[in-house]
Amino acid sequence: MYFSFKKSLVGFLVFLQLSGVSAQQKMVVPKSYIAHKTSESISIDGKGEEASxxxxxxxxxFIDIEGAKKPRYQTRVKMLWDEKYLYFYAELEEPHVWATLKQRDTIIFYNNDFEIFIDPDGDTYNYMEFEMNALNTLWDLYLTKPYREGGKVIDNWDIKGIKTAVHINGTINNTSDIDKGWSVEIAMPWTSLIEAGDNKIPVDNYWRINFSRVNWDYQLNQDTYQRKQGANGKYLPEYNWVWSPQWVVNMHEPEWWGYVYFSSEERENSKDEFIVPLDEKIKLELYNLYRKQKEYQRKNGAWIESSQKLITSPIVIEGKEIEVMLEAHSQGWNLIVDSPFTDKQLILSEDGAFKTKTNN
Structure with missing residues (x-):
């Protein structure tokens, strides 16, 4: 999506300086979705015609990645699962369906594309990114941690056994007509996904997932579509449309990704509801403090070491004041909360890694 490890180091450093939600960003709980189990055989043809x-x-x-503007074209997604696969079906409205990239694992978002981001255990580390264009060309990669923390990108990693298909509601790369759009259908094998979590399918549990769509203004070059350039010869900025807003032009802040709950019930029989756990709201507040620490460190070359200076107003969730301990150490700091809602201790460190422990 927006940032690629293949871009220049200078661009990367500027990106790190400018990215990140303001430390004063009001907490907005990410969106959620219930993905139901299916017993039906799903044919991956890009059409999504099965009863399930x-x-x-x-x-x-989808809305604009920064959360406010309504995109020019509609994008929406459905999800299902069974014992072998996690399924996605997406429809992308687009009057001019075009694509040029045909080599797997090239930078797909240089075309209009559809993207999926998956963090199984929700710690913002060890997550997966998947992109595809209207020619059904794929790019899948594995990130050890977000770019903001200097994460490594495993570009040779593949979702082994993945099935994908595209259906064009119109004609691709035809400049003489108006299309309705394109749809994608994807089956990701659980065997390739659960390695980044606790090695089991999350039945009646949730993962952190988000979706993105990159869309470019285009120009024609001898009846061939290409990204539009400005008067200075540089490409115009892309549009970034997402399911759950990131509040900044950066998909690589996994704490903002949505919640997908995997119901063991099929849709017609289900009475399932999913409510975001209250500990997740504490977690969002901790990441707000993390961004405040990062902003302070960039400006001052040091961390805030006093909890009174870091936490300037009470954090209240569901009527309960959340007590946050700031533990400074030689390598940085930890933010620690004993949850008033569960028996868990929530810990966020200076490198953005999140973990939980069970209190005895």
Missing amino acids: WGSAKWTSD
Whole structure:
């Protein structure tokens, strides 16, 4: 999506300086979705015509990555799962469907694309990114941690056994007509996904997932589509549309990704509801403090070491004041909360890694 490890180091450093939600960003809980189990055989043809797809709910329409503006074209997704695969079906409205990239693991978002980001255990480390264009060209990669913390990108990693298909509602790369859009259907094997979590399918549990769509203004070069350039010869900025807003032009802040709950019930029989756990709201507040620490460190070359200076106003969730301990050490710091809602201790460190412990 927006940032690629293949871009220049200078661009990377500027990106790190400018990215990140303001430390004063009001907490907004990410969106959620219930993905139901299916017993139906799903044919990966890009059309989503099975009965299970018909009964599955759509996500809310994508919005601008920064959360406010309504995109020019509609994008929405459905999800299902069974014992072998996690399924995705997406529809992307687009009057001019075009794509040029045909080599796997090239930078797909240089075309209009559809993207999936998956963090199984929700610690913002060890997550997966997947992109595809309208020619059904794929790019899948594995990140050890976000770019903001200097994460490594495992570009040779593949989702082994993945099945994908594209259906064009119109004609691709034809400049003489108006299309309705394109749809994608994806089956990701659990065997390739659960390695980044606790090695089991999250039945009646949730993962952190988000979706992105990159869309470019285009120009024609001898009846061939290409990204539009400005008067200075540089490409115009892309549009970034997402399911759950990131509040900044950066998909690599996994704490903002949505919650997908994997129901063991099929849709027609289900009475399932999913409510974001209150500990997740504490976690969002901890990441707000993390961004405040990072901003302070960039400006002052040191961390805030006093909890009174870091936490200037009470943190209250569901009527309970959350007590945050700031533990400074030689390598940085930890933010620690004994949750008033569970028996868990929540810990966020200076490198952005999140973990929980069970209190005895």
